[in-house]
Amino acid sequence: MSEPTSARTARAQPDPGTPAAADDLAARAAALDAADPLAAVRDRFVLDDAVYLDGNSLGALSAGVLPRLTDVVTREWGELRIRSWDESGWWTAPERIGDRIAPLVGAAPGQIVVGDSTSVNVFKALVAAVRMAPADRTEILVDAATFPTDGYIAASAARLTGHTVRAVPAAGIAEAAGERTAVALVNHVDYRTGRLHDLPAVTAALHAAGALAVWDLCHSAGALPVGLDAAGADLAVGCTYKYLNGGPGAPAYLYVRRDLQPRFDSPLPGWNSHADPFGMAPDYAPADGAPRGRVGTPEILSLLALDAALDVWDGVAVADVRAKSLALTDFFLDCVAALLPPGRAESVTPAAHQERGSQVSLRCAGAGEVMRELTARGIVGDYRRPDVLRFGFTPLYTRYADALRAARVLADVLGVGASGTDPAGGGDGASALPRAQAAAPADVPSSSVRREAVPQESAPRESESLDASEGTA
Numbered sequence: 170m171s172e173p174t175s176a177r178t179a180r181a182q183p184d185p186g187t188p189a190a191a192d193d194l195a196a197r198a199a200a201l202d203a204a205d206p207l208a209a210v211r212d213r214f215v216l217d218d219a220v221y222l223d224g225n226s227l228g229a230l231s232a233g234v235l236p237r238l239t240d241v242v243t244r245e246w247g248e249l250r251i252r253s254w255d256e257s258g259w260w261t262a263p264e265r266i267g268d269r270i271a272p273l274v275g276a277a278p279g280q281i282v283v284g285d286s287t288s289v290n291v292f293k294a295l296v297a298a299v300r301m302a303p304a305d306r307t308e309i310l311v312d313a314a315t316f317p318t319d320g321y322i323a324a325s326a327a328r329l330t331g332h333t334v335r336a337v338p339a340a341g342i343a344e345a346a347g348e349r350t351a352v353a354l355v356n357h358v359d360y361r362t363g364r365l366h367d368l369p370a371v372t373a374a375l376h377a378a379g380a381l382a383v384w385d386l387c388h389s390a391g392a393l394p395v396g397l398d399a400a401g402a403d404l405a406v407g408c409t410y411k412y413l414n415g416g417p418g419a420p421a422y423l424y425v426r427r428d429l430q431p432r433f434d435s436p437l438p439g440w441n442s443h444a445d446p447f448g449m450a451p452d453y454a455p456a457d458g459a460p461r462g463r464v465g466t467p468e469i470l471s472l473l474a475l476d477a478a479l480d481v482w483d484g485v486a487v488a489d490v491r492a493k494s495l496a497l498t499d500f501f502l503d504c505v506a507a508l509l510p511p512g513r514a515e516s517v518t519p520a521a522h523q524e525r526g527s528q529v530s531l532r533c534a535g536a537g538e539v540m541r542e543l544t545a546r547g548i549v550g551d552y553r554r555p556d557v558l559r560f561g562f563t564p565l566y567t568r569y570a571d572a573l574r575a576a577r578v579l580a581d582v583l584g585v586g587a588s589g590t591d592p593a594g595g596g597d598g599a600s601a602l603p604r605a606q607a608a609a610p611a612d613v614p615s616s617s618v619r620r621e622a623v624p625q626e627s628a629p630r631e632s633e634s635l636d637a638s639e640g641t642a
Contacts, residue, residue: 190507191577198569201500207493211566213481214414220571222550225360225388225528225561228414228478237477241470262472264459269479270413270422273487274386274405275396280427282462283409283472287387287421288318289437290406293462294423295326295354296436298381298404301429302351306380307332310346310353312339316360319385323354329436339366343374350380352403357395358388358526361553363518365389365526369400376401387411392527392564393491397424404429412527412563415475423462430458439464481565493564494527500569501529501560504576513583517557528561533583542582548575 202208215230245253254260267281274281285293295309311323313336320336327334337345342353353375358365368384375382384405389395391412397405405424409415425433435455440446441463444454455461502516514533519525533539533556540552550560560575 194504194507194573194576197500198573201496201569205493205569206489207485207564208568210481210485211568214566216566219547219549220575222548222560222562222567222571222575224414224563224567225392225411225559226551227410227417228391228412228563229566230416231414231478231481233480234416234474234477238470238474241473246469259467259469262469262476263463263467266472266476266479267422267459269476269482270390270409273395273413273482274390274407274424275394275400276398276424277427279459280398280430281422281424282459283422283475284420284463284467285423287385287406287408288322289464290421290423290462291319291322291354291383291385292326293435293437293464294383294404294406294425295323295352296330297425297433298352298383299326299330299332300434301381301432303379306349306351308347308349308351309334310342310350310380311336312342312354312356312359313337314339314359314361315354315356316385316387319354319356339364343371346375346378346380348379350375350378352381352383354383354385356385356388358392358528360388361517361557361559362530363388363526363528363559365393365519365524367523368402369396372400372402388526388528391490392494394487397426402426409475409478411561413475414478414481414563414565416471416478419471419475419478420468425459425462430461433461435461435464437464441465441467485565490564494562495522495525497562497564497567497569497572498525498527498529501562501572501576504573505529505531505579508576508580509583509585513585514558514579527564528559531558531560532556533558539579539582543575543578546578546582548578550575 213232215232221229241257245257245259249256258265263282263284264279266283268278270283271278271281299309309323309327309332311320311334315336320334323334326332332351335345339356339359342355346353353371355366355368355371357368372382372384381403384397384402386395386405386407388411390407391414395405402424403426406421408419408421410417410419413419433455435442438453438455442456442461443450444456446456456463498518502518502520505514505516514531516529517532518529530553536552536556536558537554540550540558543550543558550558552558558579562572
């Protein structure tokens, strides 16, 4: 693996805190934006003058959604009404839209169904995985720093199935799996730090131990290659309102590997997943293939908004998105290093490309107040208590100039000057915010959870959006 761009370029830059450094960064941003192969994709979104770096919480509105929903409401619902289940393709939308998501996560058609929330799909996937496992495998492994809902659902699934939950650091899940492990629930990207975990290697290790893997793709799908089929992943879930830009509360999706579909025994066998849903039989018989993951009536309005939002991916290669994501986050880290004296903010996002998702998380004191001030000045990110600023970089619409502007405003908010000059006279001046201490690990709330040691670099225990309307994680 080559040296990260941020490490290479930092040595070539002028000294931090000088006007020359700021000028150099501006020239680099202009050159990178001019050469960006995805630059034109930005025009497919509805954006304003703000720098929007919260696509890892709620993606921006794509320009095609409003006209599509207008047609859905006025014609498909308003005129065709119930005929639209057939004539407008409403009934098959969960699988059809699932097939549109499939190439974005490296899956062949026929393995993804869209519907329900991420939480509901995690529950379906975990319980189904437990039911596939031998009876003597009574343990569910979870990432100790997982997003709270995943922990809650795992604990509930364990209570319902007579299993136990063991929480271990994400980096240790592969080694922790043993002869008692039925399934592990793993985050592809940590929602607080942006750390990317090795999906192929962890999946292979779990399989070697005789266990199944359920992957949470909420912070990776649409930002980087996932490669579910190539890795032999068993089950996966993900939301669609982050990097897939499906809108607030957009339905999630469930991936079940094709050869596992006949064994997928859903704990929520709704009428929509019946082999003959309109037969109204008193006994349940599951449908074949991806529809087995359905439950109730599809969320048509939000499904079709997502369908329209996915149009922005026409002609876009995930490999190009990943390349720009890494370049953007490299450049932002360079800007932070050049404009902020040491000690003002500390990155908790890995520098190594193979360990980084598409966000940069900075630890700094007073993160909540800092983010509120950033937002007031047109730089929209979010934060996680007690001390982590999160900046999500969506390559489809974020520019390098946006990254530079965000770093400049951050420097100003932290009391450095927009040019990078510290008005207090240096990194230890009176205006400096102190370096934060390592936060406590996240808890997975359940009396059935057995906990192992979690490294001190684990992120804060509580999650909090600047604006709760911008969704979870």
